[in-house]
Amino acid sequence: VIDVAELRVHCFSVSLDGYAAGPDQSLDDPVGVRGHDLHQWLFDVPALKQHLGLPGAEDAPPADPVDERLYLAGEEGIGATIMGRNMFGPVRGEWPDHEWRGWWGEEPPYHHPVFVLTNHPRPSFQQGETTFHFVTDGIEAARDRALEAAQGQAVRIGGGTATIQQYLRSGLVDRLHLALVPTLLGDGERLFDEVDQAADDYEVVGMEPSTSVVHVHLAKKAAASG
Amino acid sequence: VIDVAELRVHCFSVSLDGYAAGPDQSLDDPVGVRGHDLHQWLFDVPALKQHLGLPGAEDAPPADPVDERLYLAGEEGIGATIMGRNMFGPVRGEWPDHEWRGWWGEEPPYHHPVFVLTNHPRPSFQQGETTFHFVTDGIEAARDRALEAAQGQAVRIGGGTATIQQYLRSGLVDRLHLALVPTLLGDGERLFDEVDQAADDYEVVGMEPSTSVVHVHLAKKAAASG
Numbered sequence: 001v002i003d004v005a006e007l008r009v010h011c012f013s014v015s016l017d018g019y020a021a022g023p024d025q026s027l028d029d030p031v032g033v034r035g036h037d038l039h040q041w042l043f044d045v046p047a048l049k050q051h052l053g054l055p056g057a058e059d060a061p062p063a064d065p066v067d068e069r070l071y072l073a074g075e076e077g078i079g080a081t082i083m084g085r086n087m088f089g090p091v092r093g094e095w096p097d098h099e100w101r102g103w104w105g106e107e108p109p110y111h112h113p114v115f116v117l118t119n120h121p122r123p124s125f126q127q128g129e130t131t132f133h134f135v136t137d138g139i140e141a142a143r144d145r146a147l148e149a150a151q152g153q154a155v156r157i158g159g160g161t162a163t164i165q166q167y168l169r170s171g172l173v174d175r176l177h178l179a180l181v182p183t184l185l186g187d188g189e190r191l192f193d194e195v196d197q198a199a200d201d202y203e204v205v206g207m208e209p210s211t212s213v214v215h216v217h218l219a220k221k222a223a224a225s226g
Numbered sequence: 227v228i229d230v231a232e233l234r235v236h237c238f239s240v241s242l243d244g245y246a247a248g249p250d251q252s253l254d255d256p257v258g259v260r261g262h263d264l265h266q267w268l269f270d271v272p273a274l275k276q277h278l279g280l281p282g283a284e285d286a287p288p289a290d291p292v293d294e295r296l297y298l299a300g301e302e303g304i305g306a307t308i309m310g311r312n313m314f315g316p317v318r319g320e321w322p323d324h325e326w327r328g329w330w331g332e333e334p335p336y337h338h339p340v341f342v343l344t345n346h347p348r349p350s351f352q353q354g355e356t357t358f359h360f361v362t363d364g365i366e367a368a369r370d371r372a373l374e375a376a377q378g379q380a381v382r383i384g385g386g387t388a389t390i391q392q393y394l395r396s397g398l399v400d401r402l403h404l405a406l407v408p409t410l411l412g413d414g415e416r417l418f419d420e421v422d423q424a425a426d427d428y429e430v431v432g433m434e435p436s437t438s439v440v441h442v443h444l445a446k447k448a449a450a451s452g
Contacts, residue, residue, distance in 0.1 A: 016406075016430060016442060017418035018244040180242075180406070182433050182442065184418070186425025192243035192410070199412025204242060207408050209435040216242060216408065 005147050006154045007082075009164055009176040010074025012191070013038040013213070016180065019188035020161040027090050037183050041212040045071045052109055066210040070177060079150025081110055082142050084163035085118045088132070094120050101127050113149040115142045117163060139166050161189040168198045176202070176218040231373050232380045233308075235390055235402040236300025238417070239264040239439070242406065245414035246387040253316050263409050267438040271297045278335055292436040296403060305376025307336055308368050310389035311344045314358070321348050328353060339375040341368045343389060365392050387415040394424045402428070402444040 014020050015038060022035035029035060042048055045068050049057035063071075085091075089100045102108055107128035114132050122134040135142040146155040157167055167173040178191070192198070206217040240246050241264060248261035255261060268274055271294050275283035289297075311317075315326045328334055333354035341359050348360040361368040372381040383393055393399040404417070418424070432443040 017421075017425065018416075180440070182430035184425035184428060184430070184444075186422040190244075195243075196412040199243065199410035202410060204408035204410070207435065207440060209433065209440065214406075214433060214435065214440050218410075 005079075005150060005152055006174040007143060007147075007157055007167065007172055008078075008154050009157050009159075009167075009173060009178075010078075011042055011071060011177060011179060012159060012164065013042070013179045013181050014191050015183050015185045015188075017184045017186065018190045018192060019185040020159070020164075020191040021189045022185050023187045023189075034185050035188070038181050038185070041067055041179060041181065041210070042071060044212065047071060051075070053107075064210040064212060066208050066215065067212060070179075070208070070215055074156065074177070077153050078112065078156045079153030080112055080146040080155045081114045081158045082139075082146050082155060082163070083114060083116055083158040084160050085116055087158055087160045087163070088116045088118075095122050098122065098125070101125065102132065113146070114158075115146045115149075117142055139163075139170060139172065143167075143172055161191055164191065165193065165195050168195045168202070171197070171201045171220065174220050178216045178218070180214040180216055182213070231305075231376055231378055232400040233369060233373075233383055233393065233398055234300075234304075234380050235383050235385075235393075235399060235404075236304075237268055237297060237403060237405060238385060238390065239268070239405045239407050240417050241409050241411040241414075243410045243412065244416045244418060245411040246385070246390075246417040248411050248414045260411050261414070264407050264411070267293055267405060267407065267436070268297060270438065273297060273301075277301070279333075290436040290438060292434050292441065293438060296405075296434070296441055300382065300403070303379050304338065304382045305379030306338055306372040306381045307340045307384050308365075308372050308381060308389070309340060309342055309384040310386050311342055313384055313386045313389070314342045314344075320346050324348065324351070327351065328358065339372070340384075341372045341375075343368055365389075365396060365398065369393075369398055387417055390417065391419065391421050394421045394428070397423070397427045397446065400446050404442045404444070406440040406442055408439070 012020065045063040046057055046060040047068060048071055049060055088102055091100050108130040110130040114130055115135050116132055117139065118134050119136060121136050124131060124133045135145060157164055157173055201220055202218045203221050204216060205219045208215040238246065271289040272283055272286040273294060274297055275286055314328055317326050334356040336356040339357050339359060341361050343365065344360050345362060347362050350357060350359045361371060383390055383399055427446055428444045429447050430442060431445045434441040
């Protein structure tokens with residue numbers, strides 16, 4: 001009985017020139033060079049600062065109401081998260097050990113099961129209130145396991161770019177909320193790259209400008225579902 | 227005394243996935259397959275229908291005021307237009323003859339000198355109130371000739387994509403007004419392709435949503451001018 005629950009992308013920032021991450025991801029730049037510009041609108045939402053326990057949360061100015069509502073929409077009613085390995089960390093290839101436990105410290109902000117797509121098996125582990133599982137048999141298996149773990153709630157596809165592209169290509173993601181950021185990155189990872197089929201499968205169902213970005217909502221076309 | 231006048235791009239439509247024209251330009255599809263979706267917002271502006279003498283101009287519903295204002299901004303105070311050869315017509319290579327006189331019939335909508343970038347010389351000719359000149363010595367020569375012909379007014383770079391990219395790469399265009407259209411094309415010509423330098427030279431100075439598109443204004447950074 002998993003056909004009510006959905007796979008969704010929320011708050012995924014894309015630059016005006018189409019990049020969802022800057023080039024050269026590293027430990028210092030988890031979202032790539034200049035990638036922080038993309039996410040500033042989100043870090044300006046006080047509810048996110050509170051959620052992450054960032055300094056200045058109490059005396060932060062009120063968020064743009066559209067930004068805040070859409071940030072919260074990506075947090076509420078989500079029972080599991082799927083992410084690509086690069087979103088989990090900078091390690092590539094075989095895991096040399098199990099020391100890397102994510103970018104997020106002692107208490108990751110998920111508080112629900114997270115499924116990490118990887119070609120390299122690793123045992124599940126718990127960090128704070130979040131359990132990380134490693135899925136080596138593909139995006140459909142990850143979807144099935146995440147939907148089961150979500151227990152009727154929605155599954156959020158966190159990113160990064162390559163992971164969302166895989167789900168777009170296969171038509172498995174139901175809804176996407178992108179934040180179009182008025183900046184040019186010039187280089188990096190393009191979201192709409194080699195996802196030609198998505199142009200047939202998905203349509204823009206809404207645009208909501210805030211003071212900082214333009215939120216764009218895409219949904220799978222009814223005719224393309226199934 | 228050409229430093230007051232400007233080179234500008236107006237009303238240049240780009241899809242959500244970054245394409246400024248669909249694939250496969252032809253006589254039947256001057257803007258490529260699905261390219262018409264990109265320009266619909268513009269053809270819904272009654273002033274454009276009147277300008278082009280299209281049917282239904284009188285009883286057209288009022289345009290979105292933002293769309294109308296920005297359409298008019300691309301028509302007023304423009305003394306010359308530069309365009310690429312593909313915007314002038316579908317002929318490639320040497321001109322077999324001089325029969326092709328543009329897409330626009332007896333009275334092209336320019337009413338001022340138009341400079342067509344091409345590698346293949348052709349004599350200037352007049353069509354209605356528009357004179358077409360053919361420039362074979364590059365984008366800077368075209369700029370110089372167009373600014374002189376504009377007699378103190380601005381020069382509009384009409385398109386297509388490759389022409390705007392050339393001017394972006396060289397930093398010669400001063401301002402760009404893009405219309406971000408909430409549609410996915412999936413394939414075609416990307417505006418922000420191999421124009422990495424533009425990310426350093428240009429910045430978004432404004433976004434104006436209308437009921438149909440999001441208008442984005444870019445300008446050359448002060449530090450990058452010269």
